[in-house]
Amino acid sequence: MDFRKEYHTALDLASALRYEEAREKLKRILSEHPDKTEALILLGKVEYYQRLFDSSRRCFEMVLTRDPRNFEAYYGLQFFLERKRRKWNLAAWIASLILIVTACIILSFSMRSYYQQYQERVEILGKQFDSLHSMELQLVEQIHKMSDIQQVYSNNLLTLKEEMGGKIDNFELRQVEWCTELENIQSDRYRALLVNLEEISTMLEERATMVGDASE
Numbered sequence: 241m242d243f244r245k246e247y248h249t250a251l252d253l254a255s256a257l258r259y260e261e262a263r264e265k266l267k268r269i270l271s272e273h274p275d276k277t278e279a280l281i282l283l284g285k286v287e288y289y290q291r292l293f294d295s296s297r298r299c300f301e302m303v304l305t306r307d308p309r310n311f312e313a314y315y316g317l318q319f320f321l322e323r324k325r326r327k328w329n330l331a332a333w334i335a336s337l338i339l340i341v342t343a344c345i346i347l348s349f350s351m352r353s354y355y356q357q358y359q360e361r362v363e364i365l366g367k368q369f370d371s372l373h374s375m376e377l378q379l380v381e382q383i384h385k386m387s388d389i390q391q392v393y394s395n396n397l398l399t400l401k402e403e404m405g406g407k408i409d410n411f412e413l414r415q416v417e418w419c420t421e422l423e424n425i426q427s428d429r430y431r432a433l434l435v436n437l438e439e440i441s442t443m444l445e446e447r448a449t450m451v452g453d454a455s456e
Contacts, residue, residue, distance in 0.1 A: 262286050277303050281312045
């Protein structure tokens with residue numbers, strides 16, 4: 241078997257994405273030429289594309305046991321390291337997602353409890369507000385009533401003032417008239433008294449004269 245010709249045939253099959261045919265060809269080559277590292281590396285790549293990861297990794301590891309400085313074998317193994325890293329990242333992401341979902345569920349229950357308490361508080365405050373509003377309406381009604389009563393009182397007071405003012409004026413006028421009449425009466429009586437006193441004085445003088453004449 242011409243190794244170089246068969247190897248290029250397998251390489252062409254792999255380039256054409258005919259991985260299964262390339263894999264069979266490479267296995268036949270390696271069965272006759274097991275020391276050909278390039279064929280083993282190509283088989284590892286083909287099996288990787290076929291998602292035969294364990295078999296692919298063993299191919300690269302076998303190359304490194306033979307040639308620890310083989311760059312292509314290290315390059316092939318890095319895909320497995322990257323895949324493992326992605327698995328760990330995926331696992332970490334899933335764990336984080338589970339934690340987030342769990343936290344969201346717990347928070348949801350807590351928020352639901354807080355929301356129920358909030359709803360109850362709102363209902364209580366609503367009832368208190370309705371009660372305060374009713375009291376406010378009653379107070380406004382009482383204020384209107386007091387305003388009406390005050391208006392009636394003011395009107396009555398004004399009317400009373402007008403009536404009392406007229407009566408007081410009449411009373412003062414009557415009082416002046418009474419005083420004038422009293423003065424007139426007193427003047428008349430005083431004059432009459434003076435006249436009487438003069439008459440008495442005259443009578444006394446006459447009697448005194450008569451007594452004096454009689455004694456002589």
